[in-house]
Amino acid sequence: MGHPTDGRAGDRGVVVVGGGLVGRVTAWRAAQRGLSVTLVEPDPVADPAGARAASTVAAGMLTPATEAVFGEEPLMELGVRSAAMYADFVTELEEASGLGVGHRATGTLLVAFDRDDLAVLTELHELHQRLGIATERLTSRGCRRLEPMLAPSVRGGLLAPDDHSVDPRRLLRALAVAGERAGVTEIAGRAEEVLAPGPDGTRLGVRLDDGRLLPADQAVLAAGCWGDAVGVPEPVVPPLRPVKGQLLRARVPAGEPPIVGRTVRGLVRGFPTYLVPRADGEVVIGATQEELGHDTSLTAGGLWQVLRDARELVPGVSELEITETCVGLRPGSPDNEPLLGPTRVPGLHLAAGHFRHGVLLTPVTGEVMARALTTGVLPEYAQRFAADRVFGGGGTTKRKQWE
Amino acid sequence: MGHPTDGRAGDRGVVVVGGGLVGRVTAWRAAQRGLSVTLVEPDPVADPAGARAASTVAAGMLTPATEAVFGEEPLMELGVRSAAMYADFVTELEEASGLGVGHRATGTLLVAFDRDDLAVLTELHELHQRLGIATERLTSRGCRRLEPMLAPSVRGGLLAPDDHSVDPRRLLRALAVAGERAGVTEIAGRAEEVLAPGPDGTRLGVRLDDGRLLPADQAVLAAGCWGDAVGVPEPVVPPLRPVKGQLLRARVPAGEPPIVGRTVRGLVRGFPTYLVPRADGEVVIGATQEELGHDTSLTAGGLWQVLRDARELVPGVSELEITETCVGLRPGSPDNEPLLGPTRVPGLHLAAGHFRHGVLLTPVTGEVMARALTTGVLPEYAQRFAADRVFGGGGTTKRKQWE
Numbered sequence: 051m052g053h054p055t056d057g058r059a060g061d062r063g064v065v066v067v068g069g070g071l072v073g074r075v076t077a078w079r080a081a082q083r084g085l086s087v088t089l090v091e092p093d094p095v096a097d098p099a100g101a102r103a104a105s106t107v108a109a110g111m112l113t114p115a116t117e118a119v120f121g122e123e124p125l126m127e128l129g130v131r132s133a134a135m136y137a138d139f140v141t142e143l144e145e146a147s148g149l150g151v152g153h154r155a156t157g158t159l160l161v162a163f164d165r166d167d168l169a170v171l172t173e174l175h176e177l178h179q180r181l182g183i184a185t186e187r188l189t190s191r192g193c194r195r196l197e198p199m200l201a202p203s204v205r206g207g208l209l210a211p212d213d214h215s216v217d218p219r220r221l222l223r224a225l226a227v228a229g230e231r232a233g234v235t236e237i238a239g240r241a242e243e244v245l246a247p248g249p250d251g252t253r254l255g256v257r258l259d260d261g262r263l264l265p266a267d268q269a270v271l272a273a274g275c276w277g278d279a280v281g282v283p284e285p286v287v288p289p290l291r292p293v294k295g296q297l298l299r300a301r302v303p304a305g306e307p308p309i310v311g312r313t314v315r316g317l318v319r320g321f322p323t324y325l326v327p328r329a330d331g332e333v334v335i336g337a338t339q340e341e342l343g344h345d346t347s348l349t350a351g352g353l354w355q356v357l358r359d360a361r362e363l364v365p366g367v368s369e370l371e372i373t374e375t376c377v378g379l380r381p382g383s384p385d386n387e388p389l390l391g392p393t394r395v396p397g398l399h400l401a402a403g404h405f406r407h408g409v410l411l412t413p414v415t416g417e418v419m420a421r422a423l424t425t426g427v428l429p430e431y432a433q434r435f436a437a438d439r440v441f442g443g444g445g446t447t448k449r450k451q452w453e
Numbered sequence: 454m455g456h457p458t459d460g461r462a463g464d465r466g467v468v469v470v471g472g473g474l475v476g477r478v479t480a481w482r483a484a485q486r487g488l489s490v491t492l493v494e495p496d497p498v499a500d501p502a503g504a505r506a507a508s509t510v511a512a513g514m515l516t517p518a519t520e521a522v523f524g525e526e527p528l529m530e531l532g533v534r535s536a537a538m539y540a541d542f543v544t545e546l547e548e549a550s551g552l553g554v555g556h557r558a559t560g561t562l563l564v565a566f567d568r569d570d571l572a573v574l575t576e577l578h579e580l581h582q583r584l585g586i587a588t589e590r591l592t593s594r595g596c597r598r599l600e601p602m603l604a605p606s607v608r609g610g611l612l613a614p615d616d617h618s619v620d621p622r623r624l625l626r627a628l629a630v631a632g633e634r635a636g637v638t639e640i641a642g643r644a645e646e647v648l649a650p651g652p653d654g655t656r657l658g659v660r661l662d663d664g665r666l667l668p669a670d671q672a673v674l675a676a677g678c679w680g681d682a683v684g685v686p687e688p689v690v691p692p693l694r695p696v697k698g699q700l701l702r703a704r705v706p707a708g709e710p711p712i713v714g715r716t717v718r719g720l721v722r723g724f725p726t727y728l729v730p731r732a733d734g735e736v737v738i739g740a741t742q743e744e745l746g747h748d749t750s751l752t753a754g755g756l757w758q759v760l761r762d763a764r765e766l767v768p769g770v771s772e773l774e775i776t777e778t779c780v781g782l783r784p785g786s787p788d789n790e791p792l793l794g795p796t797r798v799p800g801l802h803l804a805a806g807h808f809r810h811g812v813l814l815t816p817v818t819g820e821v822m823a824r825a826l827t828t829g830v831l832p833e834y835a836q837r838f839a840a841d842r843v844f845g846g847g848g849t850t851k852r853k854q855w856e
Contacts, residue, residue, distance in 0.1 A: 300753055335753075350703055350738075350760055351771025357757040368754025372778070 063087055064423055065256045065266040067241040067280060069095060070103035071218065071408055072401045073272035074225035075416035078146075080423050081232035088264060090256065092240040095226045098219045099374065102346075104274050104408060105218050107295065107378025109326040109334040110152075112136055112410050113213035115183050116160040116315055118174060123181065124434050125387050129407060130183070131431065132414035133212065139413040140216070147227040152217030152328055156312040161193050161200065161207040163362065167317040168205045175208055185210045197310050199366045204316075215313050215326050218409050237264070244269055246283030246395050254397040268423055272401040274408075275344070275381035286393035288441060290403055292344050292379035296352035297336025300370035309333055309366050316363040323359035325367070333370060335360045339380075346377045380405050389437040390415065391422035399423065400437035466490060467826055468659045468669040470644040470683060472498060473506035474621065474811055475804045476675035477628035478819035481549075483826050484635035491667060493659065495643040498629045501622045502777065505749075507677050507811060508621050510698065510781025512729040512737040513555075515539055515813045516616035518586050519563040519718055521577060526584065527837050528790050532810060533586070534834065535817035536615065542816040543619070550630040555620030555731055559715040564596050564603065564610040566765065570720040571608045578611055588613045600713050602769045607719075618716050618729050621812050640667070647672055649686030649798050657800040671826055675804040677811075678747070678784035689796035691844060693806055695747050695782035699755035700739025703773035712736055712769050719766040726762035728770070736773060738763045742783075749780045783808050792840040793818065794825035802826065803840035 066077045069091025081087045098106035111117070114129030140153040162168040178185045186209045193207040194200050230236065242259040245252060255265040271277050275292040302309055308327050315324040326334040338352045353375065360367045383389050383403030388411060392399055401419050404411055418432045428436055469480045472494025484490045501509035514520070517532030543556040565571040581588045589612040596610040597603050633639065645662040648655060658668040674680050678695040705712055711730050718727040729737040741755045756778065763770045786792050786806030791814060795802055804822050807814055821835045831839055 298753075303750070347706070347774040349771065350701075350764070350773045350775055353775060354757065354760040354764060354771065357753055357760065360753070361757060368752065368757065370753045371750040372753055372756060375775070375778075 064268045065264050066270045068273035070105040071412045075412050076401050076419040077234045078229040079416035079420035081234045083424050088235045090237045090241050104378045105222050107376045108218045108409050110216045110218045110409050113158050115210040115213050116158050129410050132411050135413040143224050147224040149224040151221045151224050155214045157211040158213035158313040160315045161204045163318045199364045241280050243281035268397045270399045275379045288384050291382035293382045294340040295337040295378050297376050299374040300333050300372045301331045318359045318362045321359045348375050384441040388435050390418050390435045391428045391437050467671045468667050469673045471676035473508040474815045478815050479804050479822040480637045481632040482819035482823035484637045486827050491638045493640045493644050507781045508625050510779045511621045511812050513619045513621045513812050516561050518613040518616050519561050532813050535814050538816040546627050550627040552627040554624045554627050558617045560614040561616035561716040563718045564607045566721045602767045644683050646684035671800045673802045678782045689798050691787050694785035696785045697743040698740040698781050700779050702777040703736050703775045704734045721762045721765045724762050751778050787844040791838050793821050793838045794831045794840050
């Protein structure tokens, strides 16, 4: 028979469902390895405002150190691995696509506001030292020497010189072009159902909502928390929790200097907040974390919270011109870790559940999925994140500190 | 010769520059009186989000009592006169246009937050009693009995049973249709210059930026604070100060009851704020007052201030879904009072400088301008607001308390 999971791609190749960063890096990397790849996505990649992909909303922090959470070391290690891949990944992708992706290797400054915030930061620094991650403790004055616009009330900070940023929208467009150049066929459409191979001779395939059927040797479900709208033959997809984020894009008034020189994250009376600057003067400011199902409404309270905390961090935020308000849904798996590779349905893979880490994990996800699609197995370092792992406690959510 | 100011409209009639509420009510009323009227406006009336008219941003409060400011009694009297005209005006306009305008005769509750806010409110009540305006003092409990969603920290309030509201966008559309039905010709274009009648036989006219010339017996400049882009033959237009307002439109989540039952205004630690509810669940929340020239950027600080004060007034604001953010420019004259009727240039009238009061003053402006255009003089009650009055002090700005 030769099931697709035996690792060899057949004539009909791979269908990737979902055109966010995860779906597109998977498609590109698979096409580079000689697989015949078709990608299905309803939203045009060039219209971020109308798109539903979390990739088009995300700020683009590549910050495994300042995102670190106690008890999540394995995920942090995957993040550090992906962060270390980023410079080469960007070079290759910009070359392949001819497009820039706004990668900025300027580090991240994490600051604390009150005594409790500072205690969390101290513990985080100890964790870094234990794990050999280079970060530097700074006094309040040290923080403001680096970032003069910071509020004087900042208690202290942590400089993470290897926590960088990228522009996810530009990354997405570059992946689309690189994929196309590598031979990925894109179909503008909405996947409705994955059809399983069966004893009656049925083959694996993806059915679109307009009735078209795309036969496949292998299929990858990479539709973020919108994946639950795609029917699957067996319950092989764990529930993906949409975690709503409200944030805004702003810019300094014409002729003004940038408001911050690097990514600045803050813990403001327990509330995490961030400013991610771009070279063109844009600043992304966020973000809420709300568990409200698929609700994507912009709320007065959400926007107020984002503005309140960002203003506390950098009072000059008040002068910024708001250019866009954004709402996205982060796809959270039952244990908040990604779901990668084969499922129990022969030929059906997942690349999902990247939660807050999709942009950071894009390079490593491309590697892991390409390996899974060509060999049927995950690399050793990614086996913990196998899509067919068993979850304890039926969907318990670990609380994260640096959200 | 028969100058237009002699009161008889000639063959070439009246050209109105500006399609906001003031321009459209002037055009409609003039056409009803038999004048031949052409209205020039660049922005389509049906697209409020793209329009620059303050009319499309305004909340629509018809609140002369709760807007009252000491030392501005004459303006308040004009407001009370216009408010008293509103019910009949709406009936006539809805009949003439076949469109509803969302007039809500539900009164306004004005509340105070701290001791100083309450002192202002007490003085305002005394002013009302002196002027014979019916308002009622309420305790904190009395306020919350009327509006249960009010913050418990409200100190007390003032109920103004005759301060109502209207939907300015619907009013604008109705005036456009009524004007058209009464014979107003609308030209989609931008006025560049008013040409004066001269001894060389030049006649009054309006030149558009595409070169078209509209000859006229009379012209009305009603372009709000955008009027300064229109050239005039003599310095007969006093400087109009753009006073920027940032506000937002929101709605209660589907299935939820309205957040307030009537217009609620608050003075929150000296900051004026308001919520204006519509029958369809929309709530308009505002507004900043900023003097920054023609800047119409949405700023983080402006939006934050609006959200901060509205949340203080009605904490449930946090749950509202934001549907639109708006920035408009109120046209403030040197003394903050409107400029109505003839100027020193024969045939050229102003209908401008309505500042915060354009929606409220729409009916009375229609009457005053129709009188000016047909007789050349203003009604007695409006002579204080004559466009050719002399300003003392060259543009001093009185501070307003209930902005």
